[in-house]
Amino acid sequence: MADQVEYSDDSIRSLDWKEHIRLRPGMYIGKLGDGSAYDDGIYVLLKEIVDNSIDEFVMGAGRTIDINMSDHKVAVRDYGRGIPLGKVIDCVSKINTGGKYDSKAFQKSVGLNGVGTKAVNALSASFTVQSYRDNRTKVAEFAKGELIRDDAEKETTQRNGTAINFFPDETIFRNYHFRPEFVENMIWNYVFLNSGLTVNFNGQKFLSERGLYDLLTKNTTAENLRYPIIHLKGPDIEIAMTHGQQYGEEYYSFVNGQHTTQGGTHQAAFREAVVKTVREFFDKDYDASDIRASIVAAIAIKVQEPVFESQTKTKLGSQNVGPDGPSVRTFIGDFVKKALDDYLHKNSAVAEALKARILQSERERKDIAGIKKLANERAKKASLHNRKLRDCKLHFEDSHERRQDTTLFITEGDSASGSITKSRDVMTQAVFSLKGKPLNCFGLTKKVVYENEEFNLLQHALNIEDGIENLRYNNxxxxxDADVDGMHIRLLLMTFFLQFFPDLVKAGHVFILQTPLFRVRNKKETVYCYSDEERVNAINRLGVKPEITRFKGLGEISPEEFGLFIGKDMRLDPVILRDANVKGLLEYFMGKNTPTRQQHIIGNLRVEKDDETVNPTIAVAEDVVLPVAV
Structure with a gap:
């Protein structure tokens, strides 16, 4: 029998607030990450600070927020009322301390638990807070939650408000840097939900006059819309919706200004209400999937005491809009039933266009029904022993603390698949192996997803046939490979996702794996280099004539080495969609406009040669770099 560990009074520990946050950061900010994903912890830190400034705006104090950011540091300044000077330190360093427990002051705030700013403080190597209030100011500075500077109050001529600067702790957020694209998307959502608010970010001004209407305008193109955007507003609710030409459903949902990226009760209620209202308006029992196919919609509601399913507030769990209010389902259902029905009666052209979209979806669904049934039967049989998929034990839909880490690697060929499979984390990392180059599916209908066995098995591996709500892998x-063929396969796969599952890309789930191009080593040290610049730096650091290996393909990297590149220091490039015109983007890069694209390639051709003066033993190589903008 194994010796029992002594369990006594000395075994019980009480952690102070900052120790607990630093020991269990995932409880407060979700996954950590390095900034390559939109939901990485460093963006949650920023959001926790800006949310407080937004609450000030909502309360009528301060119409401008200034955000300045470098790769590793953030400064946020609002012009609200300013933290009461006597409570500046308490508000950023004492859990369950804040002004939002007074429901009269903050009726429909996002941050109600007095935790967010404290988490930012505890997880920052440097955190400075300064409050300006009635011509007086107070400054305090912290390091990893420890107070290191407490200045006395003094006079100031600055406008009222609060300024916070923070530098995330690199021992917790390894190799991180902020990506402006993700921050810009966050800021756009803030201004869409708060008409009249101006956010200045690194010198660029963000503001919106028409709320969610502007959101859909930004994220769609006029030629993709089947009818003009329907914009409906009521007390504590705003909706914008239309139908496009794309496949799938696309939703942007918000609660009290919080972007609920994983939806929740309000998004489910909206989807249900649209189907019910449309059926009653046309007096036809249309299939729900035909009504919602190609929908693009945004919904924002305000509720009292919202209940989210985690501290990061990405999914609403509230069943009611307030302690004494109706259910979320009833509140949204009643509003949509009246407002959307009235709109369709007043706008017959829009109603006809909506009906035409529904009938088109119905025809497309029936057209592929036969092949879809056969393909799904094959996929079901294959799932028992899917030779293309080497699955992991945890999945994104599981209620597990590591669900955010779940990853599916899509690889080319058995050689690369073998290296990843042998070195992966079997708990959270799965591998899907392609055989050669996939089909260029641009311009094809969704029928090809079922006719092409590889595409069908991939969509079933991801579980995205009916949308991304039940996606099996977060990443x-x-x-x-980092060569021409590998680049082509990347483009073909991105075309597949953008053509048939654009919401997977827009939701920030698709990435490109960076693997090292060079290994530079001597007898004492090995350095893996992801660029020519890193190679040169490594050669200079390691000294005279180090051994240099150029990795031409993933299959050349041993499983032991591969494990170093897909672990905690894995480098991922997110696929970020900057252009709302997905169809035009794909048509340009993947369509048949050969002469136009050829001229673009010729005009942007770049030839790169290794620097022979650094190490003459390296052969001169020429790599053609093609511009890829997604």
Whole structure:
């Protein structure tokens, strides 16, 4: 029998607030990450600070927020009322301390638990807070939650408000840097939900006059819309919706200004209410999937005492809009039933266009019904022993603390698949192996997803046939060789996702795996280099004539080495969609406009040669770099 560990009074520990946050950061900010994903912890830190400034705006104090950011540091300044000077330190360093427990002051705030700013403080190597209030100011500075500077109050001529600067702790957020694209998307959502608010970010001004209407305008193109955007507003609710030409459903949902990226009770209620209202308006029992196919919609509601399913507030769990209010389902259902029905009666052209979209979806669904049934039967049989998929034990839909880490690597060929499979984390990392180059599916209908066995098995592996609500892996990582063929496979896979599952890309789930191009080593040290610049730096650091290996394909990297590149220091490039015109983007890069694209390639051709003066033993190589903008 194994010796029992002594369990006594000395075994019981009480952690102070900052120790607990630093020991269990995932409880407060979700996953950590390095900034390559939109939901990485460093963006949650920023959001926790800006949310407080937004609450000030909502309360009528301060119409401008200034945000300045470098790769590793953030400064946020609002012009609200300012933290009461006597409570500046308490508000950023004492859990369950804040002004939002007074429901009269903050009726419909996002941050109600007095935790967010304290988490930012505890997880920052440097955190400074300064409050300006009635011509007086107070400054305090912290390091990893420890107070290191407490200045006395003094006079100031600055406008009222609060300024916070923080530098995330690199021992917790390894190799991180902020990506402006993700921050810009966050800021756009803030201004869409708060008409009249101006956010200045690194010198660029963000503001919106028409709320969610502007959100859909930004994220769609006029030629993609089947009818003009329907914009409906009521007390504590705003909706914008239309139908496009794309496949799938696309939703942007918000609660009290919080972007609920994983939906929740309000999004489910909206989807249900649209189907019910449309059926009653046309007096036809249309299939729900035909009504919602190609929908693009945004919904924002305000509720009292919202209940989210985690501290990061990405999914609403509230069943009611307030302690004494109706259910979320009834509140949204009643509003949509009246407002959307009235709109369709007043706008007959829009109603006809909506009906035409529904009938088109119905025809497309029936057209592929036969092949879809056969393909799904094959996929079901294959799932018992899917030779293309080496699955992991945990999945994104599981209620597990590591669900955010779940990853599917899509690889080319058995050689690369073998290296990843042998070195992966079997708990959270799965591998899907392609055989050669996938089909260029641009311009094809969704029928090809079922006719092409590889595409069908991939969509079933991801579980995205009916949308991404039940996505099995949080990270979908394209892992191909860093050569021309590998680049082509990347483009073909991105075309597949953008053509048939654009919401997977827009929701930030698709990435490109970076693997080292060079290994530079001497007898004492090995350095893996992801760029030519890193190679040169490594050569200079390691000294005279180190051994240099150029990795031409993933299959050349041993499983032991591969494990170093897909672990905690894995480098991922997110696939970020900057252009709302997905169809035009794909048509340009993947369509048949050969002469136009050829001229673009010729005009942007770049030839790179290794620097022979650094190490003459390296052969001169020429790599053609093609511009890829997704």
């Amino acid at each position: 979908v990582v394209i892992a191909t």
